[in-house]
Amino acid sequence: MSKLSLAYIFQQQQLLVDENLQLPQVEALASDIQLGTGDQVIARDLLPDEPIPPGLQLVPIRQLLQYWNVRQFEQASRAVQLLEWRRNHRFCSHCGTPTEAHAVEYAMVCLACHYRQYPRVQPCVITVITRGKDEILLAKNARNKTSQMYGLIAGFVEVGETLEEAVRRETEEEVGIKVKNIQYLASQPWPFPSNLMIAFKAEYASGEIKLQEEEISDAQFFKLDALPEIPFKGSIAHSMIMHITQGTPVADDTQAWL
Ligand SMILES: [Zn+2]
Numbered sequence: 168m169s170k171l172s173l174a175y176i177f178q179q180q181q182l183l184v185d186e187n188l189q190l191p192q193v194e195a196l197a198s199d200i201q202l203g204t205g206d207q208v209i210a211r212d213l214l215p216d217e218p219i220p221p222g223l224q225l226v227p228i229r230q231l232l233q234y235w236n237v238r239q240f241e242q243a244s245r246a247v248q249l250l251e252w253r254r255n256h257r258f259c260s261h262c263g264t265p266t267e268a269h270a271v272e273y274a275m276v277c278l279a280c281h282y283r284q285y286p287r288v289q290p291c292v293i294t295v296i297t298r299g300k301d302e303i304l305l306a307k308n309a310r311n312k313t314s315q316m317y318g319l320i321a322g323f324v325e326v327g328e329t330l331e332e333a334v335r336r337e338t339e340e341e342v343g344i345k346v347k348n349i350q351y352l353a354s355q356p357w358p359f360p361s362n363l364m365i366a367f368k369a370e371y372a373s374g375e376i377k378l379q380e381e382e383i384s385d386a387q388f389f390k391l392d393a394l395p396e397i398p399f400k401g402s403i404a405h406s407m408i409m410h411i412t413q414g415t416p417v418a419d420d421t422q423a424w425l
Pocket residue numbers: 259260261262263264277278279280281282
């Protein structure tokens with residue numbers, strides 16, 4: 168009798184799950200990516216012309232965030248990012264030769280020049296900015312025209328920049344204000360497509376709100392008891408806003424003690 172593995176099978180950013188949103192069990196193949204030790208948990212691409220197995224459905228991973236616990240989502244996030252990395256590194260970026268997967272490491276190896284390509288994470292800072300004891304800065308994304316949701320200031324860290332510099336630069340670029348007392352809060356892997364969200368809190372220091380209009384359509388300091396629609400539960404932005412309004416911790420580190 169063959170052994171079955173728990174399978175993260177993706178078509179792009181959609182995952183195969185059963186009607187209870189649980190993972191299927193499959194026989195592992197040589198082309199699967201192993202997650203963790205042994206072959207008990209695997210990641211695999213569902214090819215575009217492959218039929219969806221009976222009893223299973225494709226669900227966007229973003230939706231599962233609301234139903235799954237942090238650990239489940241993190242493993243799914245790891246799976247989808249490793250699959251995407253493998254799809255995008257089929258050739259050596261140095262000499263163009265087709266690559267092969269390394270036997271034990273997560274590395275795509277070039278047999279011609281020995282260059283190794285590892286999965287890469289994009290660091291992205293996200294900041295919750297307060298003014299006084301009862302105000303928080305929230306901004307509406309200009310690209311998201313249909314939604315009334317207000318989120319936090321976020322952006323990619325540039326080459327050669329510290330995380331704190333990235334916080335100051337993004338805030339000044341997007342809303343024109345200066346911040347002080349920047350403090351680290353927590354982090355979250357965010358597989359859309361391969362970011363590490365690094366959360367900070369900061370206090371308003373000076374300046375008037377001035378929007379970078381191609382990025383932000385509105386930004387205001389809201390009273391804590393009169394917030395607009397905010398990002399969904401499961402996102403780090405939601406936890407950061409709750410941290411300021413309710414005093415709850417941002418990182419779900421309770422599981423580390425189990
Ligand atoms: Zn090469």
